Amino acid sequence: MDENLLQVRRGERFAFGRNWKAFTGLVDERRVQSAAGSLRSALGVEDLAGRTFLDVGCGSGLFSLAAHRLGARVHAFDVDAEAVESAVRLRGAFAPGAPWTIERGSILDGGHLARLGTFDVVYAWGVLHHTGAMWRAFDAAVGLVAPGGLLFVSIYNDQGGRSRVWAAVKRRYNRSGPLARGALVAASSAYIYRAWPLLTLTRLLTGHTARPAARPRGMSRWHDMLDWVGGYPFEVAKPEQILARAHGHDLGLLRLKTCGGGLGCNEYLLGRPGGQEPAQAAGDLAHLGGTRGQPSQGHPR
Template identity: 60%
Template structure:
């Protein structure tokens, strides 16, 4: 069976873990606080004491750490061994005595999934669409949620032809050498960010003041640089329209409790679903009831 390292070497998969390793050098208390707050906003609570939290595709481990700091018992796994190593390093640095398990594995591995059991909160932000089997991965994530629990996922928005074009860019990136990859990242950055920067400069000129400087932290404590590399190289790559994700949730007896879209454009749509306790019973757990719906 082919593994992550072989897929990366063959140009069939982006080296997500290597990118997360580089990002992890930027992690500090400020970024951790921003990540923690993003969980609080989406889940509707800052108290995860007594709850179990599964991080599918933990990446750098930043959000597993945020869940630990909110009181959860955390189990993290990632398909990429470099991501697993990075998460363990973050755990050893910030939460060495916590109840936080980290292992390598894939959400598509039935043997792994079968021994995990179910969790109060299943979290997978920007991961399932990189498995190569988005709908199987999402079905599995739904089954891992305990009755009354929460599923918090984000999935790339389907932009039709633009998404198909980005798929080609991503394939090209992973089958190219270092120079071509740099060209693709720079070119993509100019395409994505230059118009936005031009608008900012124009508005500043009209208002008669200089544009704001500094290096603002991105939402969720992320990094513009490493997010761009992840975006350009992130392959396998699949997308979904919100209504398709809603259908999967309903099929598993879940109710949508939180939605944050990318406005129909580029990026991820973010969902929190609550698992109904007893096959259609509308009563949910404390965690599910506390979530604030947001459009």
Template identity: 55%
Template sequence: MIDCQTEISEGRRFAFGQNWLRFGTLIDEERIAGARRSLETALGTTDLTGRSFLDIGCGSGLFSLAAVRMGARVRSFDYDPDSVRAAGRLRQEFAPDSDWTVQRASILDTEFVQGLDRADVVYSWGVLHHTGDLWAAMEAAQGLVAPGGTLYVSIYNDQGLESRMWTAVKRRYNEYGALGRQLLLTGSMLYLGRHYPLRAARQFADRVQGTGSRSVPRPRGMSRKHDLVDWVGGYPFQVAAPEEVFAFCRERGFTLHHLKTCKGGIGCNEFVFARA
């Protein structure tokens, strides 16, 4: 397995973990509650007591923690060592005595995956499309779902030409230095906010002047600022149309129980599948 830090230094991978470490300083009970609500809505339950929860690409660890709060036994792993550090810090702060393990590993590491137990809930939100091999990662993830279990994934929506454009932006972000990255972030923010120019301009002015207001949690307990950095820098980057994900999982014996799309726009389509 190629070292994550080598890939980052060579501009072939975004430093996801550094972004998650910064986001981790914002996590509080309000954000944890938001993450938990999103899990409960998608899974159709408020209680995971006695169930195993596997978090593939745990990032900050926020959703692993939400699953712990729902009663699950949680195992989390991430390829980026800084993400592992971020999740470990969150565990130490909010759930030090919980049945929750965090480790560094890759979903594309066949030997590691074969050594895992199947889980009642396999969760991977916005991760598999950043591995560099989306469909191999999907294959590995679905194979970890226990009989009668649940696969909960989100995959970037395929927008055709615009997705190709964002691929180029992301590649350049990871090749550029600090100034180039800031210019790409600013340009992307203005582009994404082009339908509400006054609000975008005001946010940009606040950011330049350092007078922005407290970071208000987005849906799922996330942060607009950190989501922007993740979006612009997130490379490797692959996309899939909803019907591709649906067909892939149906062919492997899964039934779709929940679907939330980004309505054809930028972002992730969210799927919850049940295994017979």
């Protein structure tokens, strides 16, 4: 039995692949288009024609598919066999015969990475903080960026004591049976969406009865919530820590989108010299609030 599955059975790791395998049954053209649009926005490009794209921890494979739709030559890998199976299924349904490689592998496996070479775009949404060795994974991802290339990462925001509480919730989830897991998901949902009743009442009183916006990035609220509550291992970082680490690797900050100091992921677009001009580092460091986005639970991929 492989180590990833053993860790899941021992309650040391969330079954990420199982969750995203269930999600792939919901993927349709609308979700694919939404994912492609969010990828364009995240990378600040209109397309990826002629570029190589590495999807680190590809999960369901939705964003590998989105990169393919934007014209990239895609290489994807995941440590979880069920995630690889999900991505293969998605490729067969939406892009049979596409120049899109999918394989089993870990960002922490130096031998595997040495065979990959470098890429124009390295994409790691909500992955590195679930490896159990986030900083080593970050350094490894940096090493896969070609000269003039881009690294896009999203990392859970460090909320201090609250983050430690969430880590405890995640550990308990993975060590519990079905009933306790259900209770943890229900309690976490009630906490995270506690403002919804008031918002709904406000909309009714003010006559704004339009439906809330669809889930961003083509994702599923239910599968995101399972990923958030169960997503373990779990590490966090402050924006200044990520930026200092990137600076040490000679990567410049091109774009920063934070979750406003709250729950969720901060998103970083970093560039290696030879490509786009980095954003003015002094200005970005002085305004670490960046662009405030909606909280993004878990690592929807």
